[in-house]
Amino acid sequence: MAGSVVVIGGGLIGLSAAVHLRRADPRVPVTVLERARVGDAASGASAAGVRAMGRDPAERALALAGLARWPELDRELEAKTGYRRGGGLRVALDDAGWAxxxxxxxxxxAAGVPVELVDAAAARRLAPGVSADCRGGVHCPIDGQADAVATVRAWATAARRLGVRIEEGVGADALVTQGGRVASVVRSDGAPLACDAVVVAAGAWSAPLLGKLGVELPLRGRGLQMLLTDPAPASLTPVVGCFGRPLSLKQLDDGAYLIGGGWPARIPDERQNRWEVLADSVRGSLEVARAVYPPLTERTVARSWAGIEAFTPDEIPLLGPVTGLEGLLVAAGFSGHGFALVPAVGDILARLALGLDPLRHLWSGLAADRLRT
Ligand SMILES: Cc1cc2nc3c(=O)[nH]c(=O)nc-3n(C[C@H](O)[C@H](O)[C@H](O)COP(=O)(O)OP(=O)(O)OC[C@H]3O[C@@H](n4cnc5c(N)ncnc54)[C@H](O)[C@@H]3O)c2cc1C
Known part of the structure; x- marks a missing residue:
């Protein structure tokens, strides 16, 4: 496979695929079609946690490969992602959590994720301010965090520099096949775009596009909500989570705390990238965050937002070719944890499109065909 490639979706997965394609073979024309603006959906809204800890076993190898790339990304992309490796700490506040x-x-x-069990005193040294109820936790020194908006900008800038054509405000309406191969993409302005391979990286909107080809994949969009507080003096280095309670908590470079953990937002119309923050989620999220990290009781919420993310039933992504349709590649359904995987997934997609070694050992349990109905 080679020729020209169209990437559908200008989120981080699509941008990373485009960058890797041009890097691997600068002769291949690559176009990214983004129906809105790059990063408008899950990628720009992300909590931007870069974590290997607590992953599904089928996703661990991919996460480790992704994390291995992050420390060099700013240099690779020649742009700032805001990445820092401050570790991850998941604390236990009760017996069940500690067990x-x-x-x-x-x-x-055993699977290569360098986690360690830490007692309460060590947990407090890693994250001073954590609840007095803390029984201890699990620490992963290679986990970290980045800045979602800066990261989108960095990948998009690198893609353009490498000669990728990024068309914003242009969607893909349909894929056209000929003799069992992908032949072109119908753009939302009606013009056909001939190609030899298509990467469908349209996040929560990938399923309807593929459905038109008779490829039924069980992807559902869910709104995930985030809170940002007013700034405080720097005090928290690792990303903090908690056993049995939905939380991801990090302090940003400007001192503000970013609070997430999978709290739901409302999606009024699944076809569109529109969401509404739910008051119950704001309340619940703050309650959990303050119970785990009491210094947050002195902070107020400065901003809240959500992002729509594609989920699969088993909450691990769908990746790779679709049997029976040459030239079609899918990467969607990252289920709330695709940010950290972006460098590795883009590399795999490019390798698949160009017929290079696809590093199958990294994603053997994630094949797109596994959930096809
Ligand atoms: C609030 C939130 C917090 C998160 N926190 C973390 C975290 O801490 N760590 C982590 O690892 N992951 C996290 N994630 C998940 C991670 O951000 C996503 O898995 C990742 O960004 C998905 O990228 P994507 O490119 O697949 O999708 P998206 O960013 O959603 O991109 C898909 C793009 O496709 C475009 N599109 C859709 N249909 C079409 C069409 N027909 N034609 C052209 N373009 C189209 C959309 O406009 C969109 O820009 C979080 C996600 C959210 C929402």
Whole structure:
């Protein structure tokens, strides 16, 4: 496979695929069609946690490959992602949480994720201010965080520099096949765009596009909500989570705390990238965050937003070719944890499109065909 490639979706996955394609073979014309603006959906709204800890076993190898790339990304992309490796700490506030913490460490370590069990005193040294109820937790020194908006900008800038044509405000309406191969993409302005391969990286909107080809994949969009507080003096280095309570908490470079953890937002119309923050989610999210990290009781919420993310039933992504349709590649359904995977997934997509070694050992449990109905 080679010729020209169209990437549908200018989120981080599509942008990374485009960058890797041009890097691997600068002769291949690559066009990214983005129906709105790059990063408008999940990617720009992301909590931008870069984590290997607590992953589904089928996703671990890919996460480790992704994390190996992050420390060099600013240099690679010649732009700032805001990445910093401050570690991840998942704390236990009760017996059940502590039992879970102890149960998960061995299995993750055996799979190469360098987690360690820490007692309450060590947890407090890593994250001073964490609740007095903390029984201990699991620490992963290679976890970290980036800045979602800066990261989108960095990948888009690198893509343009490498000669990728990014068309914003132009959607893909349909894919056209000929003799069992992808032949072209119908743009939203009606013009056909001939190509030899298509990467469908349209996030929560990938399923309707593929459905028109008879490829039924069980992807559903969910709204995930984020809170940002007013700034405070720097005090929190790792990304903090909690066993049994939905939380991801990090302090940003400007001192503001970013609070997430999968709290739902409302999606009024699944076809569009529109969401409404739910008062119950704001309340619940703050309650959990303050219970785990009491210094947050002195902070107020400065901003809230949500992002629509594609989920699969087993909450791990769909990646790779679709049997029976040459030239069609899918990367969607990252289920709330695709940000960290972006460098590795883009590399795999480019390799698949160009017929290079697709590093299948990294994603053997994530094949797009596994959930096809
Ligand atoms: C609030 C939130 C917090 C998150 N936190 C984390 C985290 O801490 N760590 C982590 O690893 N992951 C996290 N994630 C998940 C991660 O951000 C996503 O998995 C990742 O950004 C998905 O990127 P994507 O490119 O697949 O999708 P998207 O960014 O959604 O991009 C898809 C793009 O396709 C475009 N599009 C749709 N249909 C068409 C069409 N027909 N034609 C052209 N373009 C189209 C859309 O406009 C959109 O820009 C979070 C997600 C959210 C929403």
């Amino acid at each position: 879970e913490a102890r149960a998960t460490v061995g299995e993750q370590r």
